[in-house]
Amino acid sequence: MTAERARVTVFDTTLRDGEQSPGCSMNQQEKLRLAQQLDRLGVDVIEAGFPIASDGDFESVKAIAMTVRRPVIAGLCRACRPDIERAWEALQHAARPRIHVFLATSDIHLQYKLRITRDQCVHQAREAVAYAKSLCGDVEFSPEDATRTDPEFLCRVLEAVVEAGATTLNIPDTVGYTVPTEFAALITTIRQQVKGIENVTISAHCHNDLGMAVANALAAVGAGARQVECTINGIGERAGNASLEEIVMALRVRPDRYPYDTGVASEQIFAASQMLSDITGVPVQPNKAITGRNAFAHEAGIHQDGVLKNPLTYEIMTPKSVGVPDSKLVLGKHSGRHALGMRCEQLGYQFDRRALDDIYRRFVRLADKIKHVEDHHLLELIRDTHKPSTSATPLIEPISTPAAAVANLPVPAVEPGKPFPIPSAHVPPTTNAFGVPLPVAAESHHEQTQQEDYLWGV
Ligand code: KIV
Ligand code: ZN
Numbered sequence: 194m195t196a197e198r199a200r201v202t203v204f205d206t207t208l209r210d211g212e213q214s215p216g217c218s219m220n221q222q223e224k225l226r227l228a229q230q231l232d233r234l235g236v237d238v239i240e241a242g243f244p245i246a247s248d249g250d251f252e253s254v255k256a257i258a259m260t261v262r263r264p265v266i267a268g269l270c271r272a273c274r275p276d277i278e279r280a281w282e283a284l285q286h287a288a289r290p291r292i293h294v295f296l297a298t299s300d301i302h303l304q305y306k307l308r309i310t311r312d313q314c315v316h317q318a319r320e321a322v323a324y325a326k327s328l329c330g331d332v333e334f335s336p337e338d339a340t341r342t343d344p345e346f347l348c349r350v351l352e353a354v355v356e357a358g359a360t361t362l363n364i365p366d367t368v369g370y371t372v373p374t375e376f377a378a379l380i381t382t383i384r385q386q387v388k389g390i391e392n393v394t395i396s397a398h399c400h401n402d403l404g405m406a407v408a409n410a411l412a413a414v415g416a417g418a419r420q421v422e423c424t425i426n427g428i429g430e431r432a433g434n435a436s437l438e439e440i441v442m443a444l445r446v447r448p449d450r451y452p453y454d455t456g457v458a459s460e461q462i463f464a465a466s467q468m469l470s471d472i473t474g475v476p477v478q479p480n481k482a483i484t485g486r487n488a489f490a491h492e493a494g495i496h497q498d499g500v501l502k503n504p505l506t507y508e509i510m511t512p513k514s515v516g517v518p519d520s521k522l523v524l525g526k527h528s529g530r531h532a533l534g535m536r537c538e539q540l541g542y543q544f545d546r547r548a549l550d551d552i553y554r555r556f557v558r559l560a561d562k563i564k565h566v567e568d569h570h571l572l573e574l575i576r577d578t579h580k581p582s583t584s585a586t587p588l589i590e591p592i593s594t595p596a597a598a599v600a601n602l603p604v605p606a607v608e609p610g611k612p613f614p615i616p617s618a619h620v621p622p623t624t625n626a627f628g629v630p631l632p633v634a635a636e637s638h639h640e641q642t643q644q645e646d647y648l649w650g651v
Contacts, residue, residue: 198448198452198453198454199419199452199453199454200419200453200454200455200456201414201418201419201420201421201444201453201454201455202237202238202394202396202419202420202421202455203235203236203237203238203420203421203423203437203440203441203455203456203457204236204237204238204240204267204396204420204421204422204423205231205234205236205238205239205240205422205423205424205425205437206240206398206422206423206424206429206434207227207231207424207425207428207437207469208224208227208228208231208239208240208241208242208253208257209240209241209242209243209269210240210398210422210424210429210430210434211424211425211428211429211433211434211469212224212242213429213430214428214429214430214431214433214475216473216474216475217428217473217475218473219472219473220249221249221252221253221256223472224241224242224253224256224257225253225256225257225260225261226468226472227465227468227469227472228241228257228260228261229260229261230461230464230465230468230541231261231264231425231465232261232263232264233458233461233464233465234457234458234461234462234464234465235455235456235457235458235461236264236437236456236457237264237265237420237455237456238264238265238266238267238291238420239257239261239264239265239266239267240267240268240269240293240422241253241254241257241258241266241267241268241283242254242257242268242269242283243268243269243270244268244269244270244276244279244280244282244283244284245270245271245275245276245279245280251279251282251283252283254266254268254280254283254284255282255283255284255286258283258284258285258286258287258290259286259287262287262288263288264289265287265289265290265291265331266284266287266288266289266290266291267284267290267291267292267293267333268280268281268283268284268290268291268292268293269293269295270292270293270294270295270325271294271295271296272294272295272296272317272318272320272321272322273317273321274321274324277292277294277321277324277325277328280292280293281325281328281329284329285328289331290329290331291329291331291332291333291361292325292328292329292331292332292333293332293333293334293335293363294318294321294322294325294332294333294334294335294359295334295335295336295337295365296314296317296318296321296334296335296336296337296350297314297336297337297338298314298318298336298337298338298339298342298346298347298350299337299338299339299341299342299343300342300343301338301341302337302338311346314350315349315350315353318334318336318350318353318354318357319353319354319356319357320357322334322354322357322358322359323357323358325358326357326358326359330360331360331361332358332359332360332361333359333360333361333362333363333396334351334354334359334361334362334363335363335364335365335398336350336351336364336365337365337367338365338367338368339364339365339366339367339379340364340365340366340367340368340370340371340375340376340379341367341368341370344379344382347379347383348382348383348386348387351383351387351390352387352388352389355387355388355389355390355392355393356388356389359393360393360394361393361394361395361396361420362383362387362390362393362394362395362396363396363397363398363420363422364379364380364383364395364396364397364398364413364418365398365399365400365422366397366398366399366400366406366409367398367400368400368402369399369400369401369402369403369405369406369431369432370402370403371399371405371409372403372405372409373405373408373409373411373412374412376397376399376409376412376413376416377412377413377415377416378416380395380397380412380413380416380417380418381416381417383395384416384417394419394420395413395417395418395419395420396418396419396420396421396422397409397410397413397414397418397420397421397422397435398422398434398435399413399422399434399435400429400430400431400432400433400434400435401427401429401431401432401433401434401435402431402432404432406427406432406433406434406435406436407427407435407436407439407440407443409435410422410423410435410440411440411443411444411451414451414453415451421435421440422434422435423435423436423437423440424436424437425437425438425465425466425469426438426466426469426470426475426477426481426484427439427481428469428473428475436481436482436483437457437462438459438462438466438482438483438484438515439482439483441455441457441459441462442459442462442482442483442510442514442515445459445510445514446509446510459514459515459516460513460514460515460516461516462483462484462515462516463484463515463516463517463518463539464516464538464539464540464541465541466483466484467539467540467541467568468540468541468542471540471541471572471576483515484515488517489508489512489517491507516539518536518539524536524556524560524565524566524567524571525560525564525565525566526557526560526561528556528560530549530550530553533549533552533553533556534549536568536571537549537552537571537575540568540571540572540575542575548578551578552574552575552578555574555577555578556571556574559574
């Protein structure tokens, strides 16, 4: 008999903490598109933004709340009424809204940033959570800079907000200072000392300043945290947040060490990573674990020989298990609509039939001119076809009309008759392609099963 495996909630904050990284800001339409991909990826919670921060952020959170219905949609606010009211205004139409309140608790933040005493901090946290709870059943509280907070005081604050109705306690390593053993011990202390803790979910929110965000998040899970906050490609403030794909694949590849499940469809990871990189223009570091273009590349002769004989020699997960396309098939002028559609999906774009027909016509014209259509060509072509215009045919998954109206989104449309632009030669190839020849998986996405993988431990 196999033991029951615990479920870890994946809280994606790409659209909030991730967007705070330099060069990663996104407009409303881009955020909505990424939120739809996060939904396909199967994350449990999408932190859609910080509604009081700007009108743009507010509108984005509102549009996502109205459009993306499966996951919980969270909005961040400081521990004060105006922030909470604004967040609730944006979130109230969500199928599953969550208000996320934060307040710093470390002495250094209380003294220099907030200029309040510890007692005032406890009071403010309690009041804010109680007010959020009067609006929304699902309330998360984060003691900012928790890892540099006196643990005894931290537990006092946490106990106050649990009493006030918080349902998730998120423990942020705001400055990326902690190390795995210390962070695990902190989670254990919280579990032992905070009254009422058994009724709430403990969450880990780790920054990567010392390169330990993923290790710290996993240590927290080992110590009893059941939510991890993370971002696609690990983007976020300064050195970034814990990377979603690294946490998820560590859990999948090493179930012997981490017997926990997530709801993430790992085959959608590559598409999410590519979409984010395409939207922000920030390339994925080539040696980035899981999603970097070298993550499955083998250069050394001995490695190549081994992998050809049996991929298990040097690969601990299949490229396919994270949605990296099969690189044996090449997109050229003989390729059909099915292959083209599949490739677009792998890059994070889903088209309806008419839109795909249009892309296909442009693709064939291009393939006539150049031998192999590579990812960056295809992305250029999609981007060109996808330029907002007033004509009618939606290009990406259509969003519902009321939501589109609320979001005030330009409807993406095909532009029949527009001459195909030859893609500029200087488009950086680093952002898109994984293998060199242009990859297309022959079989349907849904036919990708875990059984076909040679993941250790799966
Ligand atoms: O890093 C941090 O402390 C945060 C909180 C707002 C959760 O992002
Ligand atoms: Zn953060």
